[in-house]
Structure formats: structure tokens, C-alpha cells
Amino acid sequence: MKAIVSPYFDVRGPAKFLWRGHFIEHPDVAQRGNQIRLGLEKAECEIVFPSQAKLHESMLRESILAVQEPAYVNYLESAWEHWSRMENASTEIFPNISPNRHLTQFNESPVALAGWYIADGAAPIGEYTWRNALGSVSAVIEATSYLKAGELVVYALCRPSGHHACRDMAMGMCFLNNAAIATQELRTKFSRIAILDIDMHHGNGTQQIFYQRSDVLTISIHGNPTNFYPFYTGFENERGRGNGEECNLNIPLPPGTNEASYLQALEKALAVVSSFKAEALVVATGFDTFKSDPLGCFALESTSYNQIGRKIKSLGLPTLFVQxxxxxxxxxxxxxxxxVTGFKSV
Incomplete structure (x- = not known):
């Protein structure tokens, strides 16, 4: 199995994170990238960095704009430059106002734009955010090229992550939606694609991007959003709209979900993928379902992921794991x- 690694997988992450009203150390620390790469090496993956040609923004922009709004992409690219010119500018961009139904006049000041394009306190923008986000995109674009050439499975080590990034908004540590960008890229080869999100949190951005499409099935298994991030999406009654009706499935699970209950939910999801007749699978891969994760509420063991890998492999589909x-x-x-070893062992 090839593992395509973002060139910035181990850089320092954001400094602060707003957690239930408290600013704490941001959990996306550099050691995350190092440990994920170490796990891939232990699983005997072939580590590959994106080719230099695919690191150029001009090569990535077309793929990004296929799923993200141009005005939002332009904001991400220039946000830090404009913000840092302000007097007494902070070292990270946090929104200090959130537009709502009573505030509708668009304003292009740096402070106003931060509120417009950043949805929460978990996605601060710093000097290197745009560069790092492009690195993640370069990894998934490189990974899709291998799948389109006939590889059966590829792993993309992305950092920052992407599944909370909406078409026109950053949130939840995510800026560009790597899984969605990869899916759209794979559509040039495969006519029907399923996205299976096994992160602890609902993949709200991915759902939003494909919510009205019938060629992409989106499934997310996650913590019940009644009292869990992202709070406003991830409920069972969200089934798609228009052409995408019945092409979205959310499986919210209660706190304390163990391996047996999780695997039962996974089997339900995989049956829907099979019924959809997907030709390829993108797995939005989170490990915050682990029992000790500070941002999770499930009770999976390390060995649970071996079972998850085995079950996903049973679909027999070309598969892209996106971190x-x-x-x-x-x-x-x-x-x-x-x-990875569970997936490879079947």
C-alpha cells in the first residue's frame, strides 16, 4: 500500500483552540503527523511525497475550485497577508463576530471577513495555514492519480484535515475539504463514488458539498450531535435533497459506543455502499473514536481498527483513506x- 504524505505533515499546528468557552492548546499538534507516519511505516506502507509539480498552487487550484467557492478560496489565500497588516494584529485569525440573520451587509474588512468565512474557534488561520492546506490537497491529488492508474488502495496523510470544511467556510480545524476534492477528482475515472466518514465527528462539510448530488453517496458514523460537535448537522433525518435525495446517510451513536455497537453501525453503512453500486470508496479516516481521545466520547480499542479495516476491505472497492x-x-x-494491517490482511 502506498501512503502519500503531505510535505507539511509534521509542522507546528495552530496555537489555540476554543473548547466550550475556554481557550486551550490546539489539539492538532505536530506529533500527530509524526505518529501517523510512524504507524504507516509499521504497517509496511510505501511512503511517498507528492511530486514537486503537484505542489504548485496552479496545479491544485482547478481541483480545489471544483468543490470550494472561489471567493472563499481567495480569502484563504490572502487572509493572513491582509490581517497581519492591521495595527495590533493577533498572531492567529479568530472570528470575533459571527454574521447572523440580522446582519446581512457584506463587509470586506479583515475582521468582518474572518467572521464571514471562519465558523468557529477551532480553525484559526495563521501565517502558514494556506500553505499547509495546499499540502494536504497535494497529497490527495497524488493519491487519486494512483487509484485512477489501477492501484487498489492508497492512504493520504493530510494535515490539516478537511471534512468539516464547507464549500465556503472553514471550521473544526479544516480549511479545504480534502475528501471532497479527492472524490471529485476520482469522478473523472469512476461514475459512482461512496464517501464513508469514520471520524468521531460528523463530516458536515462533505455532506454539504454533495448533498444535492446522486453520483456521490455520503455516509458518516459519528457521535450524536445533540450535545456534540458540530451540533447543527449529523442527524438521521438529513438524507439529501433534490437529485441527492437518499444519497446521504448519518449514523449518530451515543457516548460510550463500544466495538460491537460500532461494527454493527459500520456493517449497516457498508450494506448501503454496496446497494449504491459504488465503483470506488473514499474513507474519511479519524481515530478520535479511540477510548482515550480528548475530543471523543466512544470506547474503541486499538484492535477495533483492525476489524474496521477488514470490514471496509470486504467491499472489494478501490479505496482511498484520507486522514x-x-x-x-x-x-x-x-x-x-x-x-492498515486489517485492511491488508483480507
């Missing part, structure tokens, strides 16, 4: 190893 969350650093390498 999302997972914040208990001490167990990350083993969790990654278990998932």
Missing part, C-alpha cells in the same frame, strides 16, 4: 497500524 482526526497521540501509531 482526518485523532488526538490521543500516544496511541495514534498503533491505531493507524491496526487499520
Amino acid at each position: 482526518e482526526g485523532g488526538y490521543f497521540v500516544e496511541a495514534l501509531s498503533e491505531n493507524v497500524r491496526q487499520l
Whole structure:
């Protein structure tokens, strides 16, 4: 199995994170990337960095704009430059106002744009955010090229993650939706694609991007959003709209979900993928479902990921794993190893 690694997989992440009203150390620490890569190496993956040609923004922009709004992409590209020119500018961009139904006049000041395009306090923008986000996109674009050439499975180590990034908004540590960009790229080869999100949190951005399309099935298994991030999406009654009706499935699970209950939900999801007659599978891969994860509420063991990998492999589809969350650093390498070896062992 090839593992395509973002060139910025191990750089320093954002400094602060707003967690239930408290600013704390941001959980996307550099050690995450190192431990995920270590797990891939232990699973005997071939580590590949994107070719230099695919690191150029001009080569990536067309793929990004296929799923993200141009005005939003332009904002991400220039946000830090404009913000840092302000007097007494902070070292990271946080929104200090959120537009709502009473505030409708668009304003292009740096502070106003931060509120317009950043949905929460988990996705601060810093000097290197745009560069790092492009690195993640370069990894998934490189990974899709291998799948389109006939590889059966590829792993993309993306950092920052992407599944919370909406068409025109950053949130939840995500800026560009790597899984969605990869899916759109794969559509040049495969006519029907399923996205299976196994991160702890609902893949709201991915759902939004494909919500009205019938060629992409989106499924997310996650913590019940009644009292869990992202709070406003991820409920069972969200089934798609228009052409995409019945092409979206959410499987919210309660706190404390163990391996047996999780695998039962996974089997339900895989049956829907089979019924959809998908030709390829994109797995938004999070390990924050692990029992000790500081941002999770499930009770999976490291060995649970081996079973998850085995079940996903049983579909027999060309598969792209796209890295999302997972914040208990001490167990990350083993969790990654278990998932990959489980998939490879079938």
C-alpha cells in the first residue's frame, strides 16, 4: 500500500483552540503527523511525497475550485497577508463576530471577513495555514492519480484535515475539504463514488458539498450531535435533497459506543455502499473514536481498527483513506497500524 504524505505533515499546528468557552492548546499538534507516519511505516506502507509539480498552487487550484467557492478560496489565500497588516494584529485569525440573520451587509474588512468565512474557534488561520492546506490537497491529488492508474488502495496523510470544511467556510480545524476534492477528482475515472466518514465527528462539510448530488453517496458514523460537535448537522433525518435525495446517510451513536455497537453501525453503512453500486470508496479516516481521545466520547480499542479495516476491505472497492482526526497521540501509531494491517490482511 502506498501512503502519500503531505510535505507539511509534521509542522507546528495552530496555537489555540476554543473548547466550550475556554481557550486551550490546539489539539492538532505536530506529533500527530509524526505518529501517523510512524504507524504507516509499521504497517509496511510505501511512503511517498507528492511530486514537486503537484505542489504548485496552479496545479491544485482547478481541483480545489471544483468543490470550494472561489471567493472563499481567495480569502484563504490572502487572509493572513491582509490581517497581519492591521495595527495590533493577533498572531492567529479568530472570528470575533459571527454574521447572523440580522446582519446581512457584506463587509470586506479583515475582521468582518474572518467572521464571514471562519465558523468557529477551532480553525484559526495563521501565517502558514494556506500553505499547509495546499499540502494536504497535494497529497490527495497524488493519491487519486494512483487509484485512477489501477492501484487498489492508497492512504493520504493530510494535515490539516478537511471534512468539516464547507464549500465556503472553514471550521473544526479544516480549511479545504480534502475528501471532497479527492472524490471529485476520482469522478473523472469512476461514475459512482461512496464517501464513508469514520471520524468521531460528523463530516458536515462533505455532506454539504454533495448533498444535492446522486453520483456521490455520503455516509458518516459519528457521535450524536445533540450535545456534540458540530451540533447543527449529523442527524438521521438529513438524507439529501433534490437529485441527492437518499444519497446521504448519518449514523449518530451515543457516548460510550463500544466495538460491537460500532461494527454493527459500520456493517449497516457498508450494506448501503454496496446497494449504491459504488465503483470506488473514499474513507474519511479519524481515530478520535479511540477510548482515550480528548475530543471523543466512544470506547474503541486499538484492535477495533483492525476489524474496521477488514470490514471496509470486504467491499472489494478501490479505496482511498484520507486522514482526518485523532488526538490521543500516544496511541495514534498503533491505531493507524491496526487499520492498515486489517485492511491488508483480507
